[in-house]
Amino acid sequence: MASSTLDATVNKAVGHVRGSNQTGVRAHNERLVLTLIRQYGPMAKAEIARQTGLSAQTVSVIMRSLEADGLVTKGEPIRGKVGQPSVPIKLRQDGAFFLGLKVGRRSLDLVLTDFLGTILNRVQLTHHFPTPDGVVMFANHGITQLLSQLTDEERGRVAGMGIAVPFRLWDWAKSLGLEDDAMDDWRTRDIREEIEARCDFPVFLQNDASAACSAEVVFGDAEDRSNDFVYFFIGFFVGGGLVLDNTVYTGKSGNAGAVGSIPISFTKTNLTQLVDVASLSCLENAMTSNGLSADVIWANPNDWHVPRALVETWIEEASQGLAYAIASASSLIDFGCAMIDGWMPAAVREELVKRTIQKASMLNTAGIELPTVRCGTIGSDARALGAASLPLSERFLVDRNALMKG
Incomplete structure (x- = not known):
């Protein structure tokens, strides 16, 4: 990755948070370095110092400490430039x-x-x-x-x-x-x-x-998403999260970003929420109504044996609800993207995202800037x-x- 590109990407992720060269704050500086390497891969000490604002000496002390604790290790030297070869520092897989x-x-x-x-x-x-x-x-x-x-x-x-x-x-x-x-x-x-x-x-x-939203922030592809996004995870019930400045916002009760409760339609006597149409419980009910066992949905998320017609009906209704929910959420916060993941085969998730994009493009969104809609990068294991x-x-x-x- 080019230096200028890395600068922009790192600044977006850590929000211009800088390190401190004062004594007594090494724990914070170590976390900052580990966060940087985790999100953007192996980095040389000189690059870490430049991105964090820490002195070369401070970075060297931190690296010795982290290496002694078994958390980082040296990668293969990168040769071909003038001067000493650059040695990238990377996380140790068995560090914890x-x-x-x-x-x-x-x-x-x-x-x-x-x-x-x-x-x-x-x-x-x-x-x-x-x-x-x-x-x-x-x-x-x-x-x-x-x-x-x-x-x-x-x-x-x-x-x-x-x-x-x-x-x-x-x-x-x-x-x-x-x-x-x-x-x-x-x-x-x-x-x-x-x-x-x-x-x-x-x-x-x-x-x-x-x-599940935290998994996307910690383990997901940081280059493939915005710093602010709304996240949907489709399990038995659809739920999700709210990410602001690369941090999962959970609110005072820990339940912020309860996207399943977003209203998607009203009548004089009834209120329909996203959870009523975009949850896998809807597909389970369709299975049992047709005399089929719904266990095949839960046994292996990557290998469903569900009649295509039932999946198609569910995708059609779920995508319409997700399009409304994304538009509603975007009226409050100017998200860079909306991510959709869930307990389902990758092909089903991709079709759901594709159909959601189509449905969203047909809505009257005057005054709203709709975000890019894309698949989550973790998959069915996001909650674990x-x-x-x-x-x-x-x-x-x-x-x-x-x-x-x-």
């Missing part, structure tokens, strides 16, 4: 490990990732609906199973676990075909605390759709990877919110 638990309305996924966000292994379980006891039991067994595949040294590098779970699960009993009180246990149970009590590492929790990104961000990345407050 993270666990990510996705609590879905039809399935549970626990993944083990390395420092680069590569999923090393996973355990899965499909269910009719999640219960606190079932989730805690699954997590405890899954953690033991996944960590047993690491060496003793690698287990010492497990930096934490994240949980991605839909908030207010008890509100969805009727939508899942259950009795009104079937999920009341979720009102009083703290699964994060219960799981952490048996771990020797910290455990974090976030709304599942916000976690987003969960794993929570401890990674907490320990190793720049906290944009804290920086802005400071």
Whole structure:
């Protein structure tokens, strides 16, 4: 990447946040360097110093510390220029490990990732609906199973676990075909605390759709999206997130960016929300209405065996709803792009995005600048990877919110 292009890209991502050469703030500077390398790949120390405003000496001290901690390593020297060859610094894949638990309305996924966000292994379980006891039991067994595949040294590098779970699960009993009180246990149970009590590492929790959005920010292709975007993740229910200045904005309740609740049509007696047309529960209902098992939707997101006619009908209705939702969101914030991802095969997601673009172009959007609409870059694992990104961000990345407050 050319230097001028890198300058513009880095400034867009870190918002002109600069390092400090004063003593006593090395932890912040280390996070800044790790964030820079994570988003834009291996970089020479001189380039890191130039982009962060840190002195060459400070960068050298930081690099020695990070290398001693096993978080970064030297790449192959780049020759061909005048003077000494440039040595890029890159993240060590085994520098740290993270666990990510996705609590879905039809399935549970626990993944083990390395420092680069590569999923090393996973355990899965499909269910009719999640219960606190079932989730805690699954997590405890899954953690033991996944960590047993690491060496003793690698287990010492497990930096934490994240949980991605839909908030207010008890509100969805009727939508899942259950009795009104079937999920009341979720009102009083703290699964994060219960799981952490048996771990020797910290455990974090976030709304599942916000976690999926976090995965796009932390692990997604930063060159392929805007710094401000609205994000849609289509699971059993559609949800999403709001990204401002390259930071997931969750609001005071942690539930900001609840895109599934965006109204898309009104009548005198009824209000239709995006969740009513763009959720996979709609496709599941179509399957069961036709006497088919909907389990094929949840078993493997990359290998659906769903009649094409049913998928086509769902895409048509979902894309119309997404087009309205994107237009509505864009009337409040001038997004650079809207990203659509979900628990579905890539071909289905691509067709959904294509159809959404077509539908949006047909709307009356006077006074609104519609954003570019594109596919998310993570895929069906976004919620689990987003969960794993929570401890990674907490320990190793720049906290944009804290920086802005400071």
